[in-house]
Amino acid sequence: MxxxxxxxxxxxxxxxxxxxxxxxxxxxxxxxxxxxxxxxxxxxxxxxxxxxxxxxxxxxxxxxxxxxxxxxxxxxxxxxxKVEIIPVEVVVRNRIAGSFAKKLGLAEGGLLSRPVVELFYKSDALNDPPVNEDAALALGWAKAWELLCMREYALEVNRILIGFWDGLGVDVVDFKLEFGRIGQQVVLADEITPDGARLWERGTGRHLDKDVFRRDLGDLSETYREIYHRVFGEQVS
Ligand SMILES: Nc1ncnc2c1ncn2[C@@H]1O[C@H](COP(=O)(O)OP(=O)(O)OP(=O)(O)O)[C@@H](O)[C@H]1O
Ligand SMILES: [Mg+2]
The missing domain is CATH 3.30.200.20 (Phosphorylase Kinase; domain 1)
Structure with a gap:
């Protein structure tokens, strides 16, 4: 192709x-x-x-x-x-971090007693503001059944990612997903990468994600090469 x-x-x-x-x-x-x-x-x-x-x-x-x-x-x-992107980003959180820590005045790192699903309006112009289901429905961004699918799929992805990274000694703190529609189907689209996730090395708390860049914690290129090596057991190039 x-x-x-x-x-x-x-x-x-x-x-x-x-x-x-x-x-x-x-x-x-x-x-x-x-x-x-x-x-x-x-x-x-x-x-x-x-x-x-x-x-x-x-x-x-x-x-x-x-x-x-x-x-x-x-x-x-x-x-x-090719999908029609649904303009509602879905964030799943297992630990307190990032905007969730900031808006609630909480320290980063605490384990949540259950996963928290948050929705954000996908708009660069507005800086992806938080929204709720009613807003998404009232503004016609998604149907109720689509939001239901997105939530269930996001929680399923969370279970799978937690299991995978657990085996590599890494905690899945949070991640963002985008969904799209193809006809009457809701489909997971875009990417699942450390650009849109927080992954913390268990024990050390070292960041294996884009926070290394956001917060000037080191060399992101090295960090991403290390993630690649951990997951695939080989060097990038
Ligand atoms: N299967 C798909 N069909 C159509 N568009 C897609 C598909 N998967 C992802 N996209 C869209 O393609 C774009 C990918 O580009 P990129 O990730 O660089 O965007 P971005 O800079 O994060 O900006 P934004 O997501 O705000 O548009 C995104 O807009 C995403 O929603
Ligand atoms: Mg993107």
């Missing part, structure tokens, strides 16, 4: 049309941004690492969660089903 027209260029990926109107190619770039694009850098190999990690995790959840991913075409390119 060849790349056609560039349909969209985001902060981390490009979306290309293909000869098949029902499929797109996602191209993973090395660009990293934080604070909605205010902080920017090139992170060597990030695109390669994220492309393979996302493919791996989307395959992992496929038995119980419908996913857009079909095939890895090259180290940075994935063939995916």
């Amino acid at each position: 060849e790349k056609g027209a560039l349909l969209y260029e985001g902060k981390a990926k490009q979306v290309y049309a293909t000869q098949d109107p029902e499929r797109v190619i996602l191209h993973y770039k090395d660009d990293a941004t934080a604070f909605n694009g205010v902080k920017k850098a090139q992170i060597a190999d990030k695109g390669v690492v994220n492309c393979r990690l996302s493919a791996y995790f989307l395959e992992m959840v496929r038995p119980t969660v419908p996913v857009h991913f079909e095939k890895q075409l090259s180290p940075r390119d994935q063939l995916c089903r």
Whole structure:
């Protein structure tokens, strides 16, 4: 499958049309941004690492969660089903961190007694503000059954990711998912990567995710190469 027209260029990926109107190619770039694009850098190999990690995790959840991913075409390119992105991002939290810690005045790190699902309106212009189900319904962003699917799929992804990372001695603190629709089906879209997750090494609390970049905690390229090695047992390049 060849790349056609560039349909969209985001902060981390490009979306290309293909000869098949029902499929797109996602191209993973090395660009990293934080604070909605205010902080920017090139992170060597990030695109390669994220492309393979996302493919791996989307395959992992496929038995119980419908996913857009079909095939890895090259180290940075994935063939995916084209979806209509639902403009409601779903965040799942297992521990207190990030905006959840900040808005509630809590210290980071505490374990939540059950996972917390939060919704955010996908809008760069507004900095992805928090919304609730009523707002999403009233504003026509999603149907009730779609929100139900998104919640259940997100919690299922959480169970799977916790189990996987547990085996590698890493805690899944939180992560963000995007969903899309294909006809009457809700499908997990976009990516599952350390760009949109918090992964803390058990025991040390070391960050194995994009917070290394956001908070200047070290070399993100090295961190991502290390994650790649831990997951795939080989070096990136
Ligand atoms: N299967 C798909 N079909 C169509 N669009 C998709 C699909 N999967 C992901 N997308 C969209 O492609 C874009 C990927 O680009 P990227 O991740 O760089 O975006 P971004 O900079 O995070 O910006 P934003 O998500 O706010 O648009 C996102 O807008 C995402 O919603
Ligand atoms: Mg994105």
